[in-house]
Amino acid sequence: MTAARRRWLATVLALVAAATVAVVPSAPGYAAPNPTPTPAAPKEKAVPMLGDVLESTGRQYAKAKAVLDKSRRQQLQAEIQLQQAEQKIQELRPQIAQFAAESYRSGRITAMTAMLNASDPNGFLERATALERINQYNASKLNALIDAEKLVAEAKAKIDAEVATQKAATESIAKQKRTAEKALDLVGGGISLTGGEDLVSATSPKARPAPRAADGSWPDESCNQNDPTTSGCITKRTLHAYQEVKRAGFNKFVGCYRPGGPFEHPKGRACDWSLRSSGFARASNRSEKLYGNNLAAFLVRNADALGILYVIWYKRIWFPATGWKSYSGESDHTDHVHMSML
Incomplete structure (x- = not known):
């Protein structure tokens, strides 16, 4: 075999080996090495320390409320x-x-x-x-x-x-x-709101409660459940909330896990509920706005049962300790309802 022939054969074998590695399936598990992101996921800019403060205060609030x-x-x-x-x-x-x-x-x-x-x-x-x-x-x-x-x-x-x-x-x-x-003042949360137009919390369905610890508190959970919306992972509590929202009839597009970005998405403790059957787009008519209102109202009414940390919808943020506040983050959340979990 000539030297040129040997070089050609070595090149072919190297290409075959590389292709073989590329098509070997990853080991089964709750998250692939590079989980598929939510299609057209809304952008959120991290406000310094806001996420940490909201999570810390939310957990302390939930603990004190359980006591x-x-x-x-x-x-x-x-x-x-x-x-x-x-x-x-x-x-x-x-x-x-x-x-x-x-x-x-x-x-x-x-x-x-x-x-x-x-x-x-x-x-x-x-x-x-x-x-x-x-x-x-x-x-x-x-x-x-x-x-x-x-x-x-x-x-x-x-x-x-x-x-x-x-x-x-x-x-x-x-x-x-x-x-x-x-x-919340960091994201324009200084204005208190009564709940916003068209919210129908009084008639929202009741969700089945998520499991708690024996003392009534919310235990920490790992991101170890398959995310139904991506190839990433979510917590058991997030999965339960996802299933309860679906059971209540909110069946449009939703994305939960995201590998990057601020707040709870990378931790498997957040979902974005779109107003449309696919992707995200700002509410363009009364029906889509009402869908978002009803979904936000469902989450708020059942926050204590599901372990909701906060809800963001249409330039407003709801936090258990404060109620509805105005919100002016990078995403005004006019195209989706954001749900974060304890």
Whole structure:
């Protein structure tokens, strides 16, 4: 074989090897090395520290709210126990008072008096048995009264403790609200809004709640679920919210994972809900605007059930601690509803 022939063959083999490597499928998993981005994904410019502040305050707010909700439930249980114990005391006290008064007037009945008043042995046994029953009955009533009074004291102490817990949680919520408002000022969030025109939160469907921790908080989640909208990944909570939005009838185009950009998309904790069947384009008629309004209203109404961090739609941003605020980021979000998750 000539030298030129050998060089030609080496070149062919190298090209074949390169082609073989190029077509080898990647190992199965939730995300390919270069996940397919959302088609025509809206551009978002990172505002310095805004995303970090919103995430931090959102998580602290959710944590404080979970503590507050749990404490209120426990206080309610303690108040029910208190009411039941006080009712028991009201029932027992007259009976105990009557027994005490009778014992004072006639003298306490003892085994000795029962024996002295008996005319025969059988009569003594009958009186002794009756005496024992009376004493057991009265003792049980007295013990029940003592137990009920103990429950009252415990329930009152627990209520006081829950009130203190709720005060601390309320103060934390107020702090997160102030912090969030300062952060939102960076994107024009100084103007409070009541919810915007055409929002129909009162008639939005109810979503099935996402799983929480035993204490009611939202645990951290990894991006380990297949994203139905790209070849990337999303969290379990994001997937649940995605499925609930779809179940509510919002079936137009949506994109979740993005490998780059600010905020929650690269973490698998955000989705952009378009107004059209494919791609993104600004609302061009009342029907598309109403679709976005209804979708945003659904997310807001079910924010606590789904674990929503914030919603952005049509120059507005909704944050649990602040409600609706004006928004003037690089993307005015007139072409999609943005959903970020805890």
